[in-house]
Amino acid sequence: MRRTSSTTEPRTAAVAGTVLVAVLAGGCAAMPDSGGIGKVELSQGTVDKNLQVRVFPVGPVKGAKPEGLLNGFLDALTADESYDTARKYLTDEAAVHWNPDAGIQVLEANPTPRSNQTVTDTDTSFSIQVPGKVVAKVDDKHSYTFSGGQLDVDLPFTFVREKGGEWRIAKLPDGLIINQTNFRNSFRQVDRFFYAAQDPSAAGTTAVSAQDVLIADPVYLRRRIDTLTSAAKAVVAGPSDWLSPVVRTAFPTGATVDRVTVDEGRVAHVVLNGVELGNLTACRQMATQLFYTLADQGKGQVERLELKNPRGTGCQATSLDGPVNGPGALAGDAAARQYFQRAEDGVLMEARDTDGTAVRGPLGKPQPNKQPALGAIAVARDGERAAAISGNGHQLYSVALSDSASTMPEPLLSTPPRPGDRSEDALASPSWDGRGNLWVVDRDPQNRRVLMVRGSKVYTVPVDGLDGQVVQDLKVSSDGVRIALVLRNPAGARSLWLGLVVHGGTREAPTVRITGLRGAAPLLTEVASVSWAETDQLLVLGKENGRIQQLHYISTDGSPSSEASLQGGESMASAEASEFRADSPAQVPPVLARRASDGQIFRLINSQWREVNPNLRAASFIYPG
Template identity: 35%
Template structure:
């Protein structure tokens, strides 16, 4: 993102927002200086995360353009209740404006155009002898709804307006320009959004299951202007409000309906034992011990992602302050789809002879790869595409020019099994995709046969493949690749249509049980709408993807993207001639990639290092 241009060309006097930059790392500003001048500068100063914005109220007899500009600046501020921003509004508009309704994110600060003068119609109040309408324009790149959910957009024109009227001043005689009609919510630039907000994961349980699912949302980095809550308390409150609308059909919250923080709680903190005590209202007073453990797990996972707050255990409290239950960090594995402890740092790949091998990337020095046991490692089947089960006991391999899918052990010798899926596609590219395992032990693969394209699910990685309901898989749409999340309720899809391959996130819905269960992938959401094309994707954490793609007008790059489509702050060094990337669900593991027919790894975020001269299909379990 480049620097924001000068906002307005209306001869604006230096007003709007006073900005205080702190030198202290991460601590932010403790207070305003009590001497010296406050320098009026632009609120949206990209790259300065320590900038705090203190909006300036309208000056007496301010010109209409100043009112508009000052209000737009004040929306980026941190003052409680947006009190300063409301001073630019009429009394009625100040009462009805709801900044929490939504946030509209523009690529740059909104630009007001030349005002249009409008005469009053019949029945107008005497004070409304005329009004001024300022059209606002820009490029909309994202929205955040009232549930804190981020939605990226392929940049589209933004066009709204602000209307000003004159009202009596404080002396009861003079007239002051004020805004009486405006867009609901906040309208801010992308740089202001990044300065004011941060991404956090809330956690809920997969519907009917005992493992958690990440639900990314955006909260204020510092105190929320409306609730006056700090970041930790905002996050817990957002969790109690329930999942985002997109995820809601496939997850459960174990908190009773109506559960909230105890009245007037605006700050939560850990004690000297790193215990976070959470006082709840009376809706949770009657829950049993087991349900309380699940409730505490949701909070423990949620606050564990904040980074700045070290929480080793959570204590939930009744409305009278008595303990409901306590859950420690050592019990988190009880609530994961993959309960294997320890870091999985050794990915797999297919060598130049078509044999499946495991890389030893955890070692300081490059170690010779080890072929797996069974038919995929001994050459009985020439492996082309592969997915290793999350327990690392079996693998699913596509062979015979994309025609056949087999599942076999990778920890013991065995005969080559019969294919579980066979494609009739006329060309290799029209046959089977690379498969993917979810945390339930189910196996997914796409058959790209133009005559009968379908997404298939093999329960437990065996048995008869069942077609998945895919209402979006219409003529002209082709599945290039897929990766299912560990929790099994989200699937990342590479879809090709009209010559462009895009990254979409689908919601996995299940109805019924056993052989009668119907599985659907619905409500696809774009994850990287500003990328011209996407070539490879892999899960890199509970709500993060590593993506190989080409931004519009740019060059191919590897980058992290959140599952809600927002860009991760983590930077990946450049790499040439990349064909595929792979990451582990554990964010501590190395990235691996296929670059110019070699397998390379990125360890510690420094530089890519070659590990295998010839190979293909680098993958982590899943």
């Protein structure tokens, strides 16, 4: 269950130069009293009841000049249907060769055609440019990349006058051109799911080392054009280029979706072509990928999935069949537990409604012999142990949360103190993945590095593509193949990036590196904290240049996961969410936050910050991971 969904927010849709306000069911839509070729009605379908504005395209008007023809064509691209009407604006040859599925360029503002000439009655050809700032792109696999308006384009269109005297578009870019408001109105984000690639170096090291787990790979699909079939086709087609190095799919090359139907019993029936389904294990893996992809659309439409080929061979999947490999399965049984460190002595407490209980073992007691309180602590996903950094930042411990552990163990890692060390020039940001690997950042200016600890062995993790930036903080996902990094550039700005964790080697000689870095929220220039909030989104506390600090949900493809940022983050030092995958909004663990000025801790419940206890002061307030 996603923490937030943009499909539940009121939206505005710009159509043919007018603005239509889409409201929730039970409301109304403000209709324009003038404008161009758009026609609007309230949606009667059940696929997307929250968004009621529908746009129907109108073909070219007789005698239209090139600029009017181009405006009509661009408006037709936003319509809730296939592109048959849009092709009527093209010559026969262009209609055959134009590929609307080549991708989408999302412009900052409405496309405004521009020409350096005026069309005359004797002209037989004409050219128009469409300039704009691209805020995002969607590729031919429906994957989104945010660019933040940093890319200027000038898209060329060539028109010819045909024998009947009518103008038509003869040359144009492949794909769609659409402004960001119409993009949000016409497309919605859907998660498709793939299995995390196995780590060849971890075979047999832990009980979960070989466990399959599904990972969300978000895509953008048309809202009301058979979204279930579109989603099924997207998962069968394979993962995004970015995620593909760390995932695998059960679908063989050549498999295609024939049809998808859903009956009144909420059973999805998917028929595949080009695949044998006689191997029950392989069939169930495919069915599980499809089930979570269709069920995750949040409409309660699918409770079971039956997968067949045209000969009737097949299998089925439900959420009860594979909880051990469903999305978030490695988040752990302790994923919803809350912990805080007492500010006065660093003791780790498990939070209750308004107080806390000291954990078992040495972390539940003040440090002996008046030693400094421990620094950052991260509880493992299973809740059985925790990583702790010493008060001086130079030792890393892995400590059992058990009565059998009476004293602090020997450190897993020690780094040398250096003359003139600052508190931030040390170990920081411990984080656990769901397979038991511990991650940490070493900020030593003379030896900056990312480290992974497996068992008692420490491995340096190369990070590709830093381009002069340095890693300040990290948070690894429970699946262990994606990692959020806070990078600091030479100017001091702290930005959010996502990377892929690629494992290799053997059990005796493992290899690991972080690759595929991409900006997850380019407009945020000062990121204070980040945590995984679900299998496909992050909770980020940060601010844009010149603005106040706020909480933001960010999808793993870099797109905002809600229409507006969460309020109330200005005074917070950190915020934390859980990867716990809930079945309903009521079960979603609340966002946790700690106030910068006094260390008071809060929970975000029903969109309101609730103080845990006015007498509690904490150095951190966290979930496992």
